[in-house]
Amino acid sequence: MELLSRVLLWKLLLLQSSAVLSSGTAAASSSLVSESVVSLAAGTQAVLRCQSPRMVWTQDRLHDRQRVVHWDLSGGPGSQRRRLVDMYSAGEQRVYEPRDRDRLLLSPSAFHDGNFSLLIRAVDRGDEGVYTCNLHHHYCHLDESLAVRLEVTEDPLLSRAYWDGEKEVLVVAHGAPALMTCINRAHVWTDRHLEEAQQVVHWDRQLPGVSHDRADRLLDLYASGERRAYGPPFLRDRVSVNTNAFARGDFSLRIDELERADEGIYSCHLHHHYCGLHERRVFHLQVTEPAFEPPARASPGNGSGHSSAPS
Template structure:
C-alpha cells in the first residue's frame, strides 16, 4: 500500500513482507508497478491494483501463474570424501535450500552398493522414520532434529564399522521435484591400526 506519500509496510500480510516492493524512483512518474521477490507456488492467483484519488477510483488486475519449475530445490553436501576410524561417529552432510517447508519434504539417505541400495534413514510426514532403516543401521543413525527447520538433513552415523565404507546418497523429494547429493565414506582405521602395530 502507498498512502500519505510513503509505502505503508506495516499493513502488509506477513507472507509478503520483505518480498513485495514498489519501484520507489518510478512512483513520481505515476508508476506503481509491484516487484515480487522469490516467487512461491502459493503466490499464484489474481492481483488487483486499486488507485483512489479524491473522488475517483481506478483499478487494474493481473494474474500470476506459477510454473512448478519455478520452485527452488537445491541439495548440497560436503563435496569431499569423509574419513573415519572404526568405532568413531561421523557426520554426513546434506543441506536443502528450498522455498518448500520441511513438513512437505521427503528425505532418504541410502547407501549405494553395487548390487543394492540400502535404506540408511528416512524423513517423511514431518518426522524421521527409524523403523524403515536397514537393520545394519538401525539404532546407529539419526538426524540433527533441531537443525531440520533450517534445511539441515545431515546424518550422524555412530560407531562406524568396516562395512560402512562406501557411497551414501541424500535424496530429497518435494512434489514433482527431486535433487540429491552424495558423499563417500572412506575408512582409515584399519590402515592406521596396521601402521601403529608396526611401530
C-alpha cells in the same frame, strides 16, 4: 460496448500462449547437487552433510504461501523502473499511481488460473516502455520474470505484435487497450497443499558394486514428524539425524563408531513436492584402519623401572 470489448479481451487472454512463464519446478527427477569422498578411521563418527534452507518447514496457516505478482515499467534509457501494480495471493491488489486506478487491471483469479496478464484500458504515449511481470514465492524461494515492450502509434493500421528475439513487442494505437500477457500455470503458483505432506527426506545406502536402483533405504523423514528407519540391524542403531531437522534445514546423517562394514555410497534425497525441489547429495564413505598410537613412554618415578637402594 466497453463491457463487451473487455469480455472479448479476457477471452483472448485465456487463449494466448505466446508469453508464458516457464517454471523450473515441474521436473520431478532429482538433480545431483554434490558428490564427495569421505574417508574416516574406524571407531570415529561420520557426519555426512546434507543441508538446504529451502527445506525449512514454516507452516502457512493462512494458506497464503506469500505469493505475489507485480508489474514494473521502465521507460527510455536511463529512466528509473517504477512499480505499477502488485497483488498477493490472498487477494489484496494495489495500484501505485492515482492516474492508473481503474486503468490498469489484473485478473482477481490470477492465483487460481495462472493468468497474471496486465490490461491497460487506453494507452497513451506515457505508457511506452518495457513492462516486466514478476512472480515471487517467498515460501519456496522462487522468482520468475517476463518482459514485454509497449510502443504507441497514432496509426491504428500499424498495430501489431512481434518477437524481437528476447521479448514480445506490442505496437498499440493511441487510446486503444493493450494486453501484456503473462501466464504461468505451474501448480506452485496456483495450487494449495498441506506442507507436511509435501516434504520428505530420505537416506539411501549402496554397497560397493551395487547400482543406484538397488540401493537400500536407511531413513525416511517427513515434515509432519514421522520417521521410519530401515537398513541392516548392525547399522540401524548407529545412524541418526537431528530431531529438529526440518526446523533448521539440516538433514546431515551421523554414523557412530564406524566399522569397515559401513563402507558404501550414501545418498541424501530432498523432496519438496509443492515447491518443486528435488535434490540429491552423494557420499562415497571409506573406512580406514584406526590410527596407530604408540604406547606412552614410562616416566621416572612411576614404578615401572628398577631402582637400587644406596649402600
